[in-house]
Amino acid sequence: MRRGAADRGAGRRAVAIGRGLRRAGASLALAVCLVRPARAQDDAPRRLDVGRFTAVYFPDDDRLARTLLEGAARNDSFPWLPRPQQRVLIAIAPDARRFRQWAGPEAPEWGVALAFPASRRVILQGHAAGSEAGDPQETLRHELAHLALHERLGDRPPRWFDEGYASVAAHEWRRDDVLAANVALALRGVPSLDQLDQSFEQGTTAAQSAYALSYRAVTELASLDPERGLTLLFRYWENARNLDAAVRQAFGTTLSGFEKEFQHRTQRRYGALAVFADLSLMFLVTSVFILPFIVSRRARDRRRLREMLEADAIAERAERDAILAALLGIPAPVHDAGEAPGLPPSAPLSGDGHEPRPDASTDRSARRDDES
Numbered sequence: 440m441r442r443g444a445a446d447r448g449a450g451r452r453a454v455a456i457g458r459g460l461r462r463a464g465a466s467l468a469l470a471v472c473l474v475r476p477a478r479a480q481d482d483a484p485r486r487l488d489v490g491r492f493t494a495v496y497f498p499d500d501d502r503l504a505r506t507l508l509e510g511a512a513r514n515d516s517f518p519w520l521p522r523p524q525q526r527v528l529i530a531i532a533p534d535a536r537r538f539r540q541w542a543g544p545e546a547p548e549w550g551v552a553l554a555f556p557a558s559r560r561v562i563l564q565g566h567a568a569g570s571e572a573g574d575p576q577e578t579l580r581h582e583l584a585h586l587a588l589h590e591r592l593g594d595r596p597p598r599w600f601d602e603g604y605a606s607v608a609a610h611e612w613r614r615d616d617v618l619a620a621n622v623a624l625a626l627r628g629v630p631s632l633d634q635l636d637q638s639f640e641q642g643t644t645a646a647q648s649a650y651a652l653s654y655r656a657v658t659e660l661a662s663l664d665p666e667r668g669l670t671l672l673f674r675y676w677e678n679a680r681n682l683d684a685a686v687r688q689a690f691g692t693t694l695s696g697f698e699k700e701f702q703h704r705t706q707r708r709y710g711a712l713a714v715f716a717d718l719s720l721m722f723l724v725t726s727v728f729i730l731p732f733i734v735s736r737r738a739r740d741r742r743r744l745r746e747m748l749e750a751d752a753i754a755e756r757a758e759r760d761a762i763l764a765a766l767l768g769i770p771a772p773v774h775d776a777g778e779a780p781g782l783p784p785s786a787p788l789s790g791d792g793h794e795p796r797p798d799a800s801t802d803r804s805a806r807r808d809d810e811s
C-alpha cells in the first residue's frame with residue numbers, strides 16, 4: 440500500500456518518503472556519478488569498498504567512512520535473519536544541505552539517515568552532523584537492518600515492524616526512556632499497531648514515541664518464542680498470506696491477540712512510569728512555588744520571637760523600676776506611653792514594645808535573639 444516500485448525511505452527517526460523518492464534517487468545517482476572521474480583534487484569525492492559495502496564520501500569523512508564500513512563488515516549479521524548477500528551503497532553527505540538534497544523533499548525535517556531498500560542504498564550525514572544524528576555506527580546498523588529485512592521479506596513488513604526490527608537490531612535500548620517519560624501514553628493509552636504506523640507521519644514527538652513503541656512491539660513479539668525469537672515468523676511470513684497468518688503459524692496466537700496483550704502490558708508498565716514522572720515534576724514545581732512562603736513564614740516566626748523577648752525585657756525592667764521606686768519612696772515611672780501623654784522622651788519605653796531602645800535590655804534581647 441505504501442510502497443510502489445520506487446524505493447521506499449526507511450529512515451531512522453524519520454521516514455515518510457514515498458513519492459519524492461524518484462527525485463531523491465536521481466540526486467543520489469548524480470552524486471555517485473561524480474565519483475567516477477578520478478580527479479586528483481583533494482576535495483573530490485572518494486570511494487571505499489569493504490566486503491559487500493561501498494561508501495562514497497568526501498575527504499573530510501575519510502576516517503568516518505573507514506570506521507563505519509569496517510564496523511559494518513565485522514558485524515554483518517542481523518537477528519533471526521540469514522546473513523545478507525546484497526551489495527549496499529552508503530553515501531555519506533558532507534553537510535546538511537547535501538544530505539537534504541540527496542534525501543529528497545519528502546524526508547521529514549528530523550530525519551538523520553535514510554535507507555532505500557529497493558535500490559540498496561543508505562544516506563548518512565557525515566562528520567558535520569549535529570549530536571542529534573546520534574552514534575553513526577548505530578545509525579548505519581539501523582539502516583542496514585532495514586535493508587537486511589527487505590532482502591528477506593520484501594515489502595511485507597508494515598512500518599511499525601520495519602522500524603521496530605531495525606531498532607532492535609541496532610540495540611537502541613534508550614528508546615524505552617522515551618516511553619517512561621511519555622505522559623500522553625499514560626493519558627491516552629497505547630495506540631494500536633495500525634495507529635502506530637500512522638504516527639510516524641505526525642511530527643517529531645509522535646514519531647519518537649512511535650519508534651519507541653515499535654521497538655517494544657517487536658521485542659515483545661520476539662519474546663513469544665524465547666528460543667527462536669522471530670526465526671520461525673520470518674520463515675512463515677515469506678509464504679503466508681499476511682502477518683496475521685504468519686503470527687498464528689509461528690506463535691499459535693493471533694495478531695490482534697498479541698496486539699491487545701502488547702497494549703495492555705505497555706500501558707501497565709510505562710503508563711504508571713509516566714504518571715510517576717509527571718507527579719515528580721508536579722512536586723518539583725509545587726516546591727518551587729511553596730518555598731518562598733516557607734521562608735517568609737520562618738522569618739515572621741523569628742520576628743515574633745524577637746518581639747516577645749523584647750516585651751519580656753521591658754516587663755522585667757518595669758518591675759525593677761517599680762521595686763526601686765518603692766524602696767526610694769518615689770512614684771514609679773509609668774511604662775505605658777498611651778496612659779502618660781506628658782512623659783519626657785527619656786521615658787523607658789513606649790507601650791507596644793516595637794521600638795528598640797539603646798539600653799542594656801535591648802542589647803540583651805538582641806543577643807538572645809542571636810542564640811535562638
Ligand SMILES: [Zn+2]
Pocket residue numbers: 449450451452453454581582585601602605
Ligand atoms: Zn528506520
